[in-house]
Every structure is written in structure tokens, then in C-alpha cells.
Amino acid sequence: MMGKLLRAQWMPLLGAIAVAGVVLSFTNKEFGTAFNVYTILQTAAVDAVIGLSQMVVLSVGDLSLAVGGIGGLVTIAVGNLFSVQHWPIGAAIVGALLIGLVCGLLNGIIIAYTGISGFIVTLATGTAFTGISYGVTSTIPYSNVSSVLVTLGQGRVSFFPYALIVTIAATVLIGGALRFLPIGREVLAVGGNREAAVLSGLSRQRATLIAHTVSGLLAAVAAVMYVGVLQSATPATGSDWLIVSFAVPIIGGTALVGGEASASGCFVAAIVLAAINDALIVLNINTDAVELAEGLLIFAAVLAGRLGQVVLRPGQASGTRRGGGATETSGAPAATT
Amino acid sequence: MIAQVPSGTSVVAEQGSFAMHDMWKNFGGIAALSGAELTLQAGEIHALIGENGAGKSTMINIATGVQQPDRGTLTLKGEQVEFLRPKAAVERGVSVVHQERNLVTKFSVAENLFLGRLPVTGGLVNYRRMVAEARPWLKQVGLDIDPLTEAGRLSPGQAQLMEIAKALAQDCQVLLLDEPTSSITEGEFAHLFDILRNLRARGTSIVFVSHKLEEVYALCDRVTVLRDGRNVVTGQPLAEVSQGEIIHAMVGRNIEVLTGSARQSSHVGGVRLGLANVSTEFGHVGLNLSVHAGEIVGLYGLVGAGRTELARSLVGLAKITGGEVRIDSRLVKIRNPFDALRKHGLGYVSEDRKGEGLILQHSISRNVSITVWQRVEGLIGWLTEPRARRVVREPLARLNVKMDRLSQPVASLSGGNQQKVSAAKWIAAEAEVLIFDEPTVGIDVAAKDAMHRLLRELAEQGKAVLLISSDLREVIQLADRILIMGGFRLLGELENSGDYDAVSREVMRTITAAASGAQGSLV
Numbered sequence: 001m002m003g004k005l006l007r008a009q010w011m012p013l014l015g016a017i018a019v020a021g022v023v024l025s026f027t028n029k030e031f032g033t034a035f036n037v038y039t040i041l042q043t044a045a046v047d048a049v050i051g052l053s054q055m056v057v058l059s060v061g062d063l064s065l066a067v068g069g070i071g072g073l074v075t076i077a078v079g080n081l082f083s084v085q086h087w088p089i090g091a092a093i094v095g096a097l098l099i100g101l102v103c104g105l106l107n108g109i110i111i112a113y114t115g116i117s118g119f120i121v122t123l124a125t126g127t128a129f130t131g132i133s134y135g136v137t138s139t140i141p142y143s144n145v146s147s148v149l150v151t152l153g154q155g156r157v158s159f160f161p162y163a164l165i166v167t168i169a170a171t172v173l174i175g176g177a178l179r180f181l182p183i184g185r186e187v188l189a190v191g192g193n194r195e196a197a198v199l200s201g202l203s204r205q206r207a208t209l210i211a212h213t214v215s216g217l218l219a220a221v222a223a224v225m226y227v228g229v230l231q232s233a234t235p236a237t238g239s240d241w242l243i244v245s246f247a248v249p250i251i252g253g254t255a256l257v258g259g260e261a262s263a264s265g266c267f268v269a270a271i272v273l274a275a276i277n278d279a280l281i282v283l284n285i286n287t288d289a290v291e292l293a294e295g296l297l298i299f300a301a302v303l304a305g306r307l308g309q310v311v312l313r314p315g316q317a318s319g320t321r322r323g324g325g326a327t328e329t330s331g332a333p334a335a336t337t
Numbered sequence: 338m339i340a341q342v343p344s345g346t347s348v349v350a351e352q353g354s355f356a357m358h359d360m361w362k363n364f365g366g367i368a369a370l371s372g373a374e375l376t377l378q379a380g381e382i383h384a385l386i387g388e389n390g391a392g393k394s395t396m397i398n399i400a401t402g403v404q405q406p407d408r409g410t411l412t413l414k415g416e417q418v419e420f421l422r423p424k425a426a427v428e429r430g431v432s433v434v435h436q437e438r439n440l441v442t443k444f445s446v447a448e449n450l451f452l453g454r455l456p457v458t459g460g461l462v463n464y465r466r467m468v469a470e471a472r473p474w475l476k477q478v479g480l481d482i483d484p485l486t487e488a489g490r491l492s493p494g495q496a497q498l499m500e501i502a503k504a505l506a507q508d509c510q511v512l513l514l515d516e517p518t519s520s521i522t523e524g525e526f527a528h529l530f531d532i533l534r535n536l537r538a539r540g541t542s543i544v545f546v547s548h549k550l551e552e553v554y555a556l557c558d559r560v561t562v563l564r565d566g567r568n569v570v571t572g573q574p575l576a577e578v579s580q581g582e583i584i585h586a587m588v589g590r591n592i593e594v595l596t597g598s599a600r601q602s603s604h605v606g607g608v609r610l611g612l613a614n615v616s617t618e619f620g621h622v623g624l625n626l627s628v629h630a631g632e633i634v635g636l637y638g639l640v641g642a643g644r645t646e647l648a649r650s651l652v653g654l655a656k657i658t659g660g661e662v663r664i665d666s667r668l669v670k671i672r673n674p675f676d677a678l679r680k681h682g683l684g685y686v687s688e689d690r691k692g693e694g695l696i697l698q699h700s701i702s703r704n705v706s707i708t709v710w711q712r713v714e715g716l717i718g719w720l721t722e723p724r725a726r727r728v729v730r731e732p733l734a735r736l737n738v739k740m741d742r743l744s745q746p747v748a749s750l751s752g753g754n755q756q757k758v759s760a761a762k763w764i765a766a767e768a769e770v771l772i773f774d775e776p777t778v779g780i781d782v783a784a785k786d787a788m789h790r791l792l793r794e795l796a797e798q799g800k801a802v803l804l805i806s807s808d809l810r811e812v813i814q815l816a817d818r819i820l821i822m823g824g825f826r827l828l829g830e831l832e833n834s835g836d837y838d839a840v841s842r843e844v845m846r847t848i849t850a851a852a853s854g855a856q857g858s859l860v
Contacts, residue, residue, distance in 0.1 A: 180461040185444075189452060192441040199403070199439055200453035201424030259443045 013251065013301070017272045024279055031282050037159035040274045045163040046225050048270035050241050051248025052174050053218035055266055058249055059178065060211040061191035061258025062118035066107055066126030067219045067245045071238030072133040074100045074223035078149070079142030079233025089146040097220045103129060104216015108209035118212075133235035141234035145227060153228020163225050167267065170221060174214075175263030187211050192259025247273060247294060251301040273297070354379040354542045355400075355431065355511045360409035362395050362566075369395040370406070370566040377511060377542040382533060384553040384575070385546045387563035388587050388753070388781035393546050396563070397513050400544075401433045402426035413511075424453065432504035433513040440496060442489030447471035449488045450503050474502040478532055494525030501532065512536065513544040516779060518552055522639040522807070530556050548781055550580050551810070562586045584782055605817070606630030608666065609801035610683070610770045615660035617650040619643060621825045624660070628770065628801040633792060635816030635833070636805045637844060643825035644805045645688060648772045652677040652685040664770060684768030686760055688775035688805070695759050697748040701740055704747050705729035705762045732764035733757075735794075737787050753784025760791060771795060774805045789815060813840050821847050 025032025050067060057064040074096045081092035103125070110121045155162040178184040183206075189197040190207040198204055222241075227233045250256060251272065252265025276297065277290050355377040362370040370392045377383050387393050398404040400411070402420030411418050413429055420426040440449045447467045448455065456466040471484040478498040482491075491499060497517055504512050514533075518526045533543055533556065545557055553560065554575060562570035562583060569586040570578065608627045615624040621643055628634045636644050649655050651662065653671040662669055664681045677683040695704055706725035726743050733740075736757040740750060747758055756776065763771060773792065777785040792815055796802050806812050812819055813833060821828045821844055829847040834840060 182455055182457055182462060185448070185455060185462060189441050189444065192443050193439070196439040196441055196449075197452065199401075199423045199433075199435075201422070201427060202453050255443075259441065 012304070013272055014268050017275055020279075021275060024282075028282055031279065034159040036278065036282065038156050038161055040271065040278045041159065041164050042153075042156075042161040042229060043277065044267075044270040044274040045161055045167040046222050046229060047244050047248055047273060048167045048267050049170055049218055049222035049225065050245050051252065051266040051270055052170055052263060053215045053222060054245035055249035055252075055254045055261050055263065056174065056187070056211050056218065057118065057215045058254050058256060059191050059258060059261040060187045060207050061194065062111065062208060062211065064107065064118060064122045064126075064212065064215055064245075065242065066103070066122035066129060067215065068238030068241035069122075069126030069129030069133075070100050070103045070216050070219040071223040071226070071241055072235055073103060073129040073238075074220040075227055075233045075237040076133045076137050076142070076235050078224055078227050079145070080136065082146055083142050083144040089148045092146075093149075093224055096224060097217060100220020100223065101213060101217045104213040104219070105209070107216065108212030111212065112205040112208040118208075130235075130238070137235045139235060141232045141236075143232050145231050145233060149224070149228035150231050151228070153225060153231065163229065166221065166225060167270075170218065171263045171267045174218070178261055178263065183207075183210055188259055188261065190258075191255075243294070244273070247298050250298055253301075269301075354414055356410075356412040357396060357400060358410045358412065360396065360399060361407045362392075362399065362404065362409075363407055368566055370399075370409075372409075372568075373563055373566055374568050374571055375400075375544070375561055376572055377544065379510075379542055380537050380540045381558045382537050382543045382545055382556055383572070384557035384560040385544050385563070386548070386550075386553065386560065386583065386587060388751075388783060391563040391587070392566040393563060394515070395566075397433055397515055397544070397546070400426070400511075400513060401431055427453075427507050427509075430508055430510035431513070432507055432509040432511070433515065434497060434500040434504060434517060435515050439500065440488045440491075442487070444488055445485045446475070446482060446488050446491070446499055447484035449499065450474060450484075450506055452503075454507075470506075474506045475499070477505060478502045479528060492521075492525075494521035494529075497521060497525075497529065498532070501529075505536075509541065511542045511544070513546070515546045516548065517545070518547060518549060524639070526552070548779065548785075549808075550583060553583075554580070587782060605632050606799060609664065610803065611661075611663040611666070613661040613663070615662060616658050617647065618656040618658055619646040619650065619825060621647055621650070624827055626820055626827060626830075628803050630799045630801055631796050632817050633796050633802040633804055633815050635812035635819040636803060636822060637807070637809060637812050637819055638822035638828075639807075639848065642822040644822050645774055646825070647822070648685055648774055648803075648805060651772065652683060678766055678768060682767070682769035683772070684763035684766055684770070685772045686763055686774060686776060688778065695747050695755060698746050700744045701733070701738070701747055701750075701758055702726050702729045702743040704758055705733065705765050707762060729761065729765055732761040735764065736761050736791055751781075751784075753780035753787075756780050756784060757787060760788065764791075764795075768800070770801045770803075772803045772805065775807060776804070777806070777808065777811060785811075809841055809844060810837065813837055819844070823848050 021031075030036055050071070053067045054064060077096040077099045078092055081087045081095050082089055085092075087095065107118070107122055107125055110116065110125070111118045114121075152162055152166070178188060186197070186202045187207045187210060189200070189202055190204050194204055197207075219238075223237060226237055230237070248266050248269045249261070250269075252267070252269035253262045254260060254265060273294060276293050280286075280290050280293060357373070357375040360370045360373045360375075362368075373392055373396060375383075375385065375396060385393055385396065395404065399406050399409075400420075402423045402425050405421065411420065413431070418429060420429070420431070426432070441452065444452070447464075447470075450471050451467055456463045456470060458466070468484045475482065475484060478501050480495060480498050480502065482495070488496070488499070501512070517529060521529065530552075533545070537543060537558075545553065547553055557575055559572045560570055560575050560578060560583065561568060561572055564587060570583070606629055609630050610626075610628040612624050612626045616622045624647070626634070636647075638644050646655065650657050651671065653673040653676055657671075662671070664683060667681075669681050671677045671681060671683070674685065677685070696707075702725045706729050729743065733743075738750075738754050738757045738761065740754065747755055750758065760773070760776065776788050776792070780788070789811070792802055792804065804812065804815060813835060816833050818830060819833050819840065820830050828850075831840065831843055831847075
């Protein structure tokens with residue numbers, strides 16, 4: 001178990017960032033303070049869940065451009081249910097989470113049963129969700145946010161934000177589900193080799209549906225956390241989630257083509273991204289450089305993964321597979337399963 | 338020629354254990370099956386053969402619930418059944434091992450074995466039980482590997498055995514094998530045959546789809562031949578039919594069965610491709626070989642010997658790390674396949690035609706003209722279909738590609754015709770040195786014959802041909818000289834006497850003598 005942890009793809013990344021963090025905390029008196037570490041972890045807490053939301057869909061070999069759209073819709077749902085409909089905060093949160101779940105379910109149903117690609121479907125629905133958010137609020141944020149949510153988003157014990165508890169729970173649950181639940185294995189099997197999975201009696205539709213539904217729920221969880229962090233429910237929430245949602249799982253070692261996922265990788269990657277972001281600000285480097293740094297990091301992560309493949313498995317990486325024989329397709333259009 | 342009657346056949350003369358009766362299936366107006374029949378008895382190995390497009394795959398797909406027939410009945414042990422999904426077939430004990438590996442490469446062998454029905458305790462996957470339960474099944478097919486091995490690391494032969502183990506674990510009574518030997522080594526298939534014979538002895542009905550008639554005769558009890566979706570031969574004992582009759586039944590005409598005699602090149606010229614002490618990043622070392630104008634040199638070896646890797650290095654897909662490569666006595670350094678073809682006239686016909694040789698959804702003419710764009714370019718570099726067609730027509734005609742029109746997508750052709758298109762591309766490019774990598778794997782007798790003729794014709798024209806093939810018979814039929822590769826080294830070279838027995842003995846002796854490291858063997 002320990003050995004496996006050490007061989008994880010994100011381990012070198014974590015090592016590098018830990019060293020850089022220690023060095024920074026000695027050279028810069030602000031970086032190592034409990035408050036600054038709290039700030040980093042607070043950002044990472046939300047980003048990690050956003051990343052998990054995308055990771056689940058990547059696992060099944062699909063992708064979602066609607067993570068941000070769902071986040072925005074859930075945000076204003078929390079705000080509206082609490083401050084306009086005057087629901088108790090618990091009910092408002094549950095209601096908002098359900099909305100996220102239903103949005104994901106909707107994506108899943110359309111993708112699984114029409115065969116239209118997830119890219120197109122979620123591009124459309126994600127945009128529509130954002131449109132609804134702006135329409136409902138006339139672009140005005142709800143600033144009256146429950147103290148419960150503020151505690152969730154802002155509360156801390158020394159450097160440890162309460163929000164991180166939610167993130168850890170989500171990471172353990174999603175990681176565990178993908179590893180130990182039959183449906184989790186089904187999602188990864190379909191993502192890894194759809195044909196083989198279907199011939200083994202697994203269901204592509206079911207796996208796609210579940211992945212998108214869980215993704216919707218996770219996007220909703222991230223949105224609820226974010227309302228607390230921001231202390232305001234604004235329809236603009238989610239507009240900048242797209243890149244984060246891909247960067248976090250990819251840096252964390254999730255395969256873009258499906259079949260392989262790492263929830264713990266998402267967690268580490270989110271912390272790394274937040275720490276870099278924070279360091280650039282603390283060091284007074286132009287904040288515009290943050291995105292450049294993120295871009296380079298994604299590139300480095302992909303490159304590291306690729307290099308690992310080449311070094312560890314030369315045969316596979318250079319495509320020396322054999323066989324690939326012929327199937328009978330003559331005349332008859334290959335019937336899909 | 339070699340009509341070995343299988344010994345110890347245990348054909349039980351009872352009602353069929355599995356029968357497909359009067360099968361009809363249309364795809365968009367094109368008939369794939371028109372009343373085809375297949376009846377299996379318990380404890381027999383039944384060969385199902387036919388040219389590409391004859392309907393074999395459709396039969397398999399229907400038997401395993403992947404497709405539904407338009408009409409027809411399936412009977413399992415006398416009871417009529419209907420398989421609406423693959424799972425339904427598996428649950429009734431009908432399993433298929435596909436020619437293309439159907440496994441989740443990132444999952445362990447054990448998990449692939451139980452995919453779709455993982456052992457679960459309290460709602461969670463029980464990995465310990467999964468591994469424990471996988472062991473006996475792997476053992477039964479002679480696979481001595483850790484069940485937790487990542488499936489993607491298995492050799493094609495091992496993957497095939499794993500799929501058989503999977504079928505056994507599903508308590509399969511009827512096992513369908515779709516070209517199981519197309520990508521495995523000789524040692525592996527001897528082992529595979531032993532396992533199939535064991536299963537037969539235990540009463541399993543096995544359908545064996547293959548283009549290799551030698552294997553069919555060595556293994557099978559009865560044969561069903563399909564042509565154009567109909568039966569031409571139905572469940573006839575193989576002892577009663579000759580190879581010639583089967584070929585005749587498959588293609589509906591007589592094909593000159595190539596004899597075992599070696600070709601004699603009339604005019605072998607100077608060296609066109611020469612390697613001196615070449616090493617590559619794959620680990621080839623000290624390779625010396627030459628291919629002369631007008632010569633076909635066979636490069637034989639077991640799977641994993643490093644032949645494809647050498648070809649890929651020569652065309653610049655991988656690095657050559659030492660030694661000299663000369664084409665027409667010029668020292669060359671080839672960086673990529675584009676260079677190889679444009680500057681040096683070296684073409685590589687990949688073994689993986691679907692993955693590397695063709696763009697399946699593009700038209701035939703586009704696929705063939707891809708190598709010759711500069712010749713079909715019109716004004717300001719525009720590519721136009723009519724120009725392309727002029728260039729591609731001739732090579733396609735030479736290979737006798739069966740097609741309706743040039744604008745037809747390659748995906749709609751049969752496997753054999755796809756392979757011809759893949760080859761035509763390089764003919765059109767007027768490559769002078771050609772490397773053919775397993776040019777006849779998985780294609781039918783007629784297409785194979787056309788490929789063989791093509792190779793000979795190219796040599797006659799003074800081109801140099803390096804033929805990589807795992808089919809020793811093919812190598813002996815075509816090659817002037819035979820090089821043997823093993824463990825990324827050249828183990829030896831022999832003149833082709835044309836005597837199959839003598840040459841194969843010599844080849845095997847060379848390989849086994851060198852194989853102290855057991856390169857390419859199964860376990």
C-alpha cells in the first residue's frame with residue numbers, strides 16, 4: 001500500500017512542491033504563516049472538487065464542458081432558495097445539490113441515449129445553465145448568505161479550513177467508489193475499452209449516465225462550498241472553472257482518454273495549483289503570470305506522464321502491437337453494438 | 338497437400354448441442370446472410386470458413402448476441418433460445434474469443450477474467466477473492482502469470498489464452514474462436530491446440546474460424562464453408578474433403594494452389610538496401626543484411642523477434658543508433674517515413690492496416706493518392722479528385738481490388754481488399770525498396786494469392802522486397818533467401834531450397850539453438 005502510494009504519478013510533483021514550499025517559507029515570511037497556508041488550502045478545497053467532477057466523466061471516456069454551468073446554476077439556487085424563498089439553509093443546500101444532480105443526469109441521459117458526443121451536449125447544456133443563472137438573477141448576486149455556509153467556507157482551525165473536510169470526504173468517497181464499487185469498475189472498464197466492456201455484459205449507457213450524474217452532484221458540492229468562500233451567491237460562479245476542471249485531474253494523473261483515474265491525484269494537484277498561485281502573489285510577481293504557470297504545469301504533467309510511458313514501457317509507447325487483423329466488414333456496414 | 342486426419346475424434350452422434358438454422362441478415366439492403374446454417378455437436382471442433390465477406394463474422398455476432406438475425410432460429414441443447422444482448426449468450430454458455438484483443442488494458446488479468454461479474458462482498462468488489470478465483474482458470478489454460486498483472490502487458494498469445502480462460506470461467510459450453518492464430522507464435526499455437534483438444538474431450542463445442550487450412554486440417558473434425566451468406570459445405574467431416582475442394586467451395590472457382598517450390602529470380606541485380614552493423618533504439622545489434630534488385634528476401638522470426646521494430650526503424654519511426662544503412666549504395670539517414678519515401682524510395686506497408694495503413698472513412702482514391710500528392714497537385718497545389726483518380730487507377734487494377742467506385746470509403750471493403758488498397762498506395766508512390774509487414778494476415782485465399790502475385794511482379798520489375806512474415810509457408814513460396822531473426826538479432830540466413838520440411842527444420846533449429854533466452858516464447 002505504502003509502496004503503491006510512493007509510485008503514484010503525482011508523487012514527484014508533491015515532492016517538488018513540498019521542497020519549494022519549505023524553501024519559500026524560510027525566504028519569505030508571509031508564505032509559511034498559518035493564515036497563508038489556510039488560504040492555499042481553502043482555494044484547493046474547492047478546486048479539488050471541481051477537478052473530481054471532471055475526473056468522473058473523464059473516467060468513462062467522455063468530457064464535460066458543463067461543470068461550470070452547473071456550478072453557476074447551483075450557486076444561484078442556494079442563494080435564491082435561502083434568501084428569496086426563505087428555506088432553512090439545510091433544505092436550501094439539499095435542494096441545490098439535487099438541482100446539480102438533475103443537471104448531470106440530464107447530460108447523461110442525452111449523451112447515453114442519443115449517441116451525440118459529450119463535448120457537444122455539454123457545450124450546449126452548460127451554456128444554457130449559465131443563461132438560466134443570469135436570467136433568474138438579472139445578473140445581480142445574492143449577498144445575504146447563511147452563516148452556516150460562511151462558517152463552512154471561511155472557518156478554520158489554525159491553517160486547516162473546514163471546507164477541506166468536505167473535500168477529503170469527497171475524495172475518499174469517489175476514489176473508493178471507483179476502486180471498490182462494481183459500478184465504479186464499470187465506469188472505468190467502459191472508459192478503458194468500451195467494446196470489451198459491452199461484450200462482457202456491462203452497459204455503456206449506465207456507466208455514462210452514472211458518471212455524468214455524479215459529476216453534476218460534485219459540481220454542485222463545489223458550488224455550495226464556493227458560496228461560503230465568497231460569502232455571496234453570484235451567477236458568475238463557474239465561468240472560470242473550465243480550465244481548472246481539466247487541469248486538476250490531468251496534473252493528478254487521470255487519463256484524458258478514459259479508463260484511468262486518481263482521486264487522490266486530484267487532491268494533490270489542486271493543492272499544487274493553489275500553492276503556485278499563492279506563491280506568485282506573495283512574491284509580488286505579476287498575477288498575470290499565474291495562468292502562464294498553470295499552463296506550463298499542465299504541459300509538464302502531460303510530458304512527465306508521456307515520458308514515464310516511454311521509459312517504462314518502450315514497446316507500448318512506440319506502438320509495436322501486433323495482429324490487428326481484419327474483421328469482416330465487406331459490403332455490410334459494420335453494425336455497431 | 339497435407340491432409341492430416343485428426344486422430345481421436347469424438348464426434349457424438351446426438352442432436353446438435355448448438356444450432357443456427359436458416360439465418361438471414363441484411364445490412365442496409367446488402368445481404369450478409371441468406372439462410373446460413375451451422376450445427377455443432379458436443380465435443381467437436383468445427384471449422385467455419387469462407388472468404389472475407391462470406392458471413393462468418395455475422396454468424397459469430399448472432400451466435401453471441403451482438404447482432405440479431407432478421408430471421409432464423411438458434412437452438413441450444415434442443416431448446417430454442419434468443420440472445421438479445423451479449424450477456425444473454427454468455428449466461429447460457431456461449432462465448433467468443435475475438436481476433437482483436439478485447440480486454441481492458443489498464444485492469445488486471447483477474448479483473449478482465451471476471452469483467453461484468455466481479456465477486457462482491459457487502460456491495461464492494463472483493464479483490465482477494467477475485468485473485469484466488471482467477472488462479473485455477475489461468476492454470477487450466479497453462480498461463481503461469483500473476484493474476485494481478487496488468488492485462489496490457491500480455492503478449493497477444495497470452496491475451497488469447499486469457500480470453501479462453503474467461504470463457505471457461507463463464508462455464509462456456511460453446512466456444513467460438515475468430516481467427517485465433519493470426520497473431521500468435523508457432524509455439525503458442527501448439528499450446529492453444531492442446532487446450533482446445535482438451536476442451537473437446539470434455540464435451541465443449543468449438544467453432545474455429547481460420548484462413549489457414551493447414552491448421553483447420555490439423556485441429557478440426559468437421560467443416561462448414563460459407564460463400565455469399567450461404568452454405569456451400571455444411572458440417573462435412575474433414576476427412577472426406579480435400580483442401581482443393583474447400584478452396585473451390587470458398588471462392589467458387591479454382592485457384593492455382595501455390596506449390597511449395599521456391600521461386601527462382603531470373604535477374605538479381607545490385608544491392609538496393611544494405612545494412613552494415615546496424616543497431617537501433619529497440620535493442621537490435623549488429624544487423625547486416627542486403628536486399629538486391631529483383632529479389633524477395635524473407636524475414637522470418639517468432640512474434641517478438643524484432644522484425645516489425647526493424648522495419649519501423651528503417652523508415653525513421655524509431656532511431657537507428659549505430660551502423661550504416663545504404664540505399665542504392667548511397668549512405669542514408671532517414672528521419673521519418675516522408676523522407677524514406679520522397680528522398681530514398683523506401684516504402685513500408687504496415688501490418689496494422691486499420692491503425693496505420695489506411696484512413697478508413699476516406700475514399701479509395703484518397704487513400705491511394707496520399708503518397709503521391711505532389712504528382713496529383715494541380716494549379717497552385719490544389720488536389721483534385723480527377724487527377725488523383727488517374728494516378729491510382731493503374732495500381733488498383735493491377736491488384737484487382739473489388740470495388741464499386743473509387744469514391745467508396747475504404748471501410749466498406751473486405752479485409753483482403755483493404756490490404757490491397759494499402760499496398761496499392763505504395764505501388765502508386767513508385768517506391769523502389771518495399772518492406773511488406775505481414776501482408777496476408779487475416780485475408781482470404783484469393784486476396785492472398787493477389788498479394789503474392791504482386792510481390793513477385795514487383796521483384797520482376799527490379800524492385801527490392803523485404804517480406805516480414807510469420808507464415809513460414811508463405812516465406813518459402815516467395816523468398817529467394819530467408820533471414821531468421823530472434824531476440825533482435827539476425828540468427829542466420831539460408832538459401833531457400835523450396836523444400837518446406839527441410840527449410841522449416843532448419844529454421845526451427847536455428848531459432849531454438851539461439852533461444853536460450855526463450856525470446857518470444859509463451860511463459
